[in-house]
Amino acid sequence: MSAETDMANTGIAGLDDVLTGGLARGRVFLLEGNPGTGKTTVAIQFLLAGAAAEEKTLYITLSETEEELRESARSHGWSLSGIDIFELIPPENLLDEKQQQSLLYSSDLELGETTRRIFEAFETHAPDRVVLDSLSEIRLLAQARCATDARSWRSNTISPSSMSLS
Numbered sequence: 001m002s003a004e005t006d007m008a009n010t011g012i013a014g015l016d017d018v019l020t021g022g023l024a025r026g027r028v029f030l031l032e033g034n035p036g037t038g039k040t041t042v043a044i045q046f047l048l049a050g051a052a053a054e055e056k057t058l059y060i061t062l063s064e065t066e067e068e069l070r071e072s073a074r075s076h077g078w079s080l081s082g083i084d085i086f087e088l089i090p091p092e093n094l095l096d097e098k099q100q101q102s103l104l105y106s107s108d109l110e111l112g113e114t115t116r117r118i119f120e121a122f123e124t125h126a127p128d129r130v131v132l133d134s135l136s137e138i139r140l141l142a143q144a145r146c147a148t149d150a151r152s153w154r155s156n157t158i159s160p161s162s163m164s165l166s
Helices: 013-018 039-052 066-075 106-125 135-158
Strands: 057-061 083-087 129-133
Touching (some): 039 057, 039 129, 057 066, 066 083, 083 106
Parallel strands (some): 057 083
């Protein structure tokens, strides 16, 4: 396999030149920036380049709806045909207070359910290229779970029933 085939064209000519052909395949890359700096635009171009090369592409979105992504692409004159979009929204039962158990925090369910559904999307679509947008949403779920774990630890460790006085 040549060095050129080990690279995934980003769809952005100047960036591909700087990267000497694109991004190395089989690796994970983090695109970081403030809102409005073009992260989604770069991600869409990356997947469009893959679709043009007849690769399977998958966009997993946790922050924008599929319609918002399509509208963003249309604003650039692009079509997202050839790109599978997996819109990851919380399951209905997590949004219904009557369905939630009082002893189990929803952040525990949401993080686990979100992770399970991301893996499911990978298995179902078997993409050559994938974008996960955004990691901020996963981080928020993880932080909520850590806060829940800390509250639980404090209440179990410092509760009167666990204290012993000599």
